[in-house]
Amino acid sequence: MAAVFTPTKAARRGMGTLSQRRMVAGFLFVLPAVLFTVAMFIFPLLMTGWMSLHNWPLLGQATFLGIQNYVAMVQDSQFWASLWFTTQYTLLVTPPIFILAFLLALLVNSALRGIGIFRTIYFIPVVIGLGTSSLLWVWLLNDRVGILNGILLDLGWIQQPVIWLVDKNLAMTAIVVSIVWKTVGFSMILLLAGMQAVPDELYQAAEVDGASYWQRLWYILLPLLRSTFALALVLSVIGSYLAFDQFYIMTRGGPQNQTITAVYWIFNNSFTYYKLGYGAALSIGLLVILGLLSVLQLRVLRDDTTY
Amino acid sequence: MQRIVKVWTGLLALLLLAACAAPVAAPGGEQAAGEPASGGVTISFWTRDSNQAQVRSLVDAWNASHENQIEITVIPASEYMTKVGASVGAGAPPDLMAVDLIYVPQFAAANQLTDITDLAKGLSYFDKLSPSHVRLATYDGKIFGLPFNAEGSYLIYNKGLFEQAGLDPENPPKTWGEIADAAAKIRALGEDIYGFYFSGACAGCNAFTFAPLIWANGGDVLSEDGTVATLADPSVAGALALYSQMWADGLIPPGAQADTGTDFANAFTTGKIGMAGTGAFAINNIKTNFPEIDFGATFLPGQEGGASSFAGGDSIAIPAGSKYPQEAFEFIQWATSEEVQLEYYAKLNNLPVRTDLAENEYFAQDSRLTTAAEAMAIGRTPYSIVYNQLFNDANGPWLKMIQTAVFDGKVEEAVNTAQEEFTKILAGQ
Numbered sequence: 064m065a066a067v068f069t070p071t072k073a074a075r076r077g078m079g080t081l082s083q084r085r086m087v088a089g090f091l092f093v094l095p096a097v098l099f100t101v102a103m104f105i106f107p108l109l110m111t112g113w114m115s116l117h118n119w120p121l122l123g124q125a126t127f128l129g130i131q132n133y134v135a136m137v138q139d140s141q142f143w144a145s146l147w148f149t150t151q152y153t154l155l156v157t158p159p160i161f162i163l164a165f166l167l168a169l170l171v172n173s174a175l176r177g178i179g180i181f182r183t184i185y186f187i188p189v190v191i192g193l194g195t196s197s198l199l200w201v202w203l204l205n206d207r208v209g210i211l212n213g214i215l216l217d218l219g220w221i222q223q224p225v226i227w228l229v230d231k232n233l234a235m236t237a238i239v240v241s242i243v244w245k246t247v248g249f250s251m252i253l254l255l256a257g258m259q260a261v262p263d264e265l266y267q268a269a270e271v272d273g274a275s276y277w278q279r280l281w282y283i284l285l286p287l288l289r290s291t292f293a294l295a296l297v298l299s300v301i302g303s304y305l306a307f308d309q310f311y312i313m314t315r316g317g318p319q320n321q322t323i324t325a326v327y328w329i330f331n332n333s334f335t336y337y338k339l340g341y342g343a344a345l346s347i348g349l350l351v352i353l354g355l356l357s358v359l360q361l362r363v364l365r366d367d368t369t370y
Numbered sequence: 371m372q373r374i375v376k377v378w379t380g381l382l383a384l385l386l387l388a389a390c391a392a393p394v395a396a397p398g399g400e401q402a403a404g405e406p407a408s409g410g411v412t413i414s415f416w417t418r419d420s421n422q423a424q425v426r427s428l429v430d431a432w433n434a435s436h437e438n439q440i441e442i443t444v445i446p447a448s449e450y451m452t453k454v455g456a457s458v459g460a461g462a463p464p465d466l467m468a469v470d471l472i473y474v475p476q477f478a479a480a481n482q483l484t485d486i487t488d489l490a491k492g493l494s495y496f497d498k499l500s501p502s503h504v505r506l507a508t509y510d511g512k513i514f515g516l517p518f519n520a521e522g523s524y525l526i527y528n529k530g531l532f533e534q535a536g537l538d539p540e541n542p543p544k545t546w547g548e549i550a551d552a553a554a555k556i557r558a559l560g561e562d563i564y565g566f567y568f569s570g571a572c573a574g575c576n577a578f579t580f581a582p583l584i585w586a587n588g589g590d591v592l593s594e595d596g597t598v599a600t601l602a603d604p605s606v607a608g609a610l611a612l613y614s615q616m617w618a619d620g621l622i623p624p625g626a627q628a629d630t631g632t633d634f635a636n637a638f639t640t641g642k643i644g645m646a647g648t649g650a651f652a653i654n655n656i657k658t659n660f661p662e663i664d665f666g667a668t669f670l671p672g673q674e675g676g677a678s679s680f681a682g683g684d685s686i687a688i689p690a691g692s693k694y695p696q697e698a699f700e701f702i703q704w705a706t707s708e709e710v711q712l713e714y715y716a717k718l719n720n721l722p723v724r725t726d727l728a729e730n731e732y733f734a735q736d737s738r739l740t741t742a743a744e745a746m747a748i749g750r751t752p753y754s755i756v757y758n759q760l761f762n763d764a765n766g767p768w769l770k771m772i773q774t775a776v777f778d779g780k781v782e783e784a785v786n787t788a789q790e791e792f793t794k795i796l797a798g799q
Binding site: 120121122123201205206207223224226227228229312315316317318319320323331334335336337 | 451452455458476477480481482571623624625627628630632633640756758759762763764765766770773774777
């Protein structure tokens with residue numbers, strides 16, 4: 064018996080069956096992606112979790128604390144205030160992004176010659192770094208040399224230059240406008256992709272049945288866009304919850320610390336107060352909250368449509 | 371249709387990748403002409419970007435004349451502490467580093483620097499080095515760094531506007547009252563001309579230009595050893611009241627309230643600002659880029675006279691774990707020598723780090739540089755291992771105090787809150 068099995072085993076070790084070789088090949092194909100994910104996501108995540116259990120100063124020795132940082136987080140009124148502020152900001156910035164993105168997507172979803180130019184124009188702000196665009200808006204809004212005040216003054220709409228960033232409401236308005244300008248192109252592209260995936264036959268059939276443009280929009284396009292909406296919404300909400308650059312650069316959390324977002328507070332703890340361990344605990348806390356929010360959104364917008 | 375989607379998806383992926391690529395640190399210094407001399411070692415040296423031009427010319431000069439070579443890495447100032455912290459954590463610190471002097475107590479307290487007490491005290495000019503730098507580099511009676519780059523804050527004023535307003539441009543304000551008077555007269559010159567400027571949303575800027583008003587008046591913000599907050603000192607409320615009154619009278623441009631520091635150096639160069647607190651760096655900038663502005667420099671005063679300054683700049687220190695501490699100190703010694711201080715500091719309009727060289731042949735041509743150098747010599751710097759949290763934090767108690775007092779006019783409330791918050795932070799250190 065042994066004599067019968069031995070060569071087979073050896074052969075298997077050498078080359079393996081076809082399905083085994085395919086498995087190995089498959090593994091090798093996904094290996095780069097796996098390594099990348101492990102190095103760039105899993106490992107940092109585990110490290111963050113580990114750090115969050117320590118008093119971890121930027122300089123000097125770390126000491127183990129257990130869950131003390133998480134206890135501190137629950138009691139940290141500024142963290143919860145920041146989270147609430149971030150929620151308000153998200154609620155404020157999401158509707159204009161979506162309404163505008165949907166309208167733009169409808170506009171550019173056509174086969175007209177040169178339509179690509181418009182798609183590109185609407186998309187260009189997405190390409191600019193958020194830090195760069197925030198700095199750009201700081202100067203656009205400047206009271207002495209800003210073009211926005213210049214235009215409003217020339218139109219006679221205002222008598223004195225508006226100091227946008229010293230009043231909470233004005234500052235929020237300015238930031239929301241700048242972020243809508245910056246990110247609307249991204250949501251537009253996602254929605255456009257969704258629109259183009261809707262089979263033309265459905266429209267044609269509806270047209271034959273005498274459906275108007277609005278009826279086609281309402282009864283065909285919107286329901287079929289549901290899953291695209293869900294994806295775009297999750298991405299946009301996560302992006303808004305992670306808001307930092309625009310507040311750090313445009314308002315510095317001011318006036319009077321009224322615009323400190325959750326990530327801003329994490330940044331302050333980690334890189335201003337040098338409490339890396341506590342910053343890590345806050346990050347894990349935010350991660351959990353965002354995870355729950357995303358699950359919730361995907362549930363609500365779950366798409367069971369088949370066509 | 372599908373192709374369009376594909377193209378866009380591909381483009382999107384590219385963009386995301388591009389967005390993820392982190393800004394790359396500035397390239398290292400260029401090697402001096404020719405091959406590095408054989409036999410010498412290469413010392414890694416980190417510095418922040420704020421004064422990189424000066425540091426590069428200095429290091430190039432060293433590399434051209436010495437066997438041991440220095441390789442600079444320039445790091446953005448805002449990321450400096452994080453990078454150094456990370457490198458220390460990874461067990462690979464640079465052999466030598468220049469660091470904002472306010473951070474030295476924190477580094478020393480965390481045992482991250484090499485004790486250079488004996489070497490430093492062995493320098494013949496040790497007692498001539500910028501006193502503020504040396505004070506902040508001293509921890510537990512030991513010395514961990516020496517001055518490398520000096521800044522002193524002072525009051526800059528526009529002589530043209532002084533003359534137009536009927537003020538004597540050669541006799542700048544010497545008290546708080548005179549500052550307010552001059553500001554009011556200059557404000558009267560025109561709708562877009564203002565008497566005074568400060569960056570109302572910039573914490574660090576105001577440590578640099580506002581705190582000296584308190585010191586010049588005999589007050590302080592922290593006790594000598596940096597463990598007790600002293601904001602209840604009447605000088606603090608007094609200086610805040612000066613700003614608050616000027617703000618209420620409309621002598622300061624409204625935009626100052628929103629300025630996070632982006633306009634700190636620029637506001638005065640518009641030629642429409644009468645006075646502002648600034649540093650030595652401004653002299654060279656205005657002379658080169660705004661030659662049409664005739665300006666003077668004077669000390670930041672107290673209520674009834676006196677003078678003070680924030681002594682800023684960088685200290686140079688040898689991190690614990692440096693591979694070449696001995697060689698690194700040779701560079702420090704060379705950089706603080708009289709010849710280098712004159713040829714590579716004073717001659718290039720940079721302040722010498724030695725008080726005995728404040729008056730020199732190069733500064734003799736421009737009394738404003740001498741004023742800045744003297745300001746640095748009499749200058750002070752708060753000593754604290756939580757400096758950043760107290761004074762530099764844009765959301766911290768220092769800036770909040772100034773904003774509440776100046777823009778809301780609530781001086782007393784501002785001081786009381788800040789005193790409480792300072793005390794809380796100092797207790798938790």
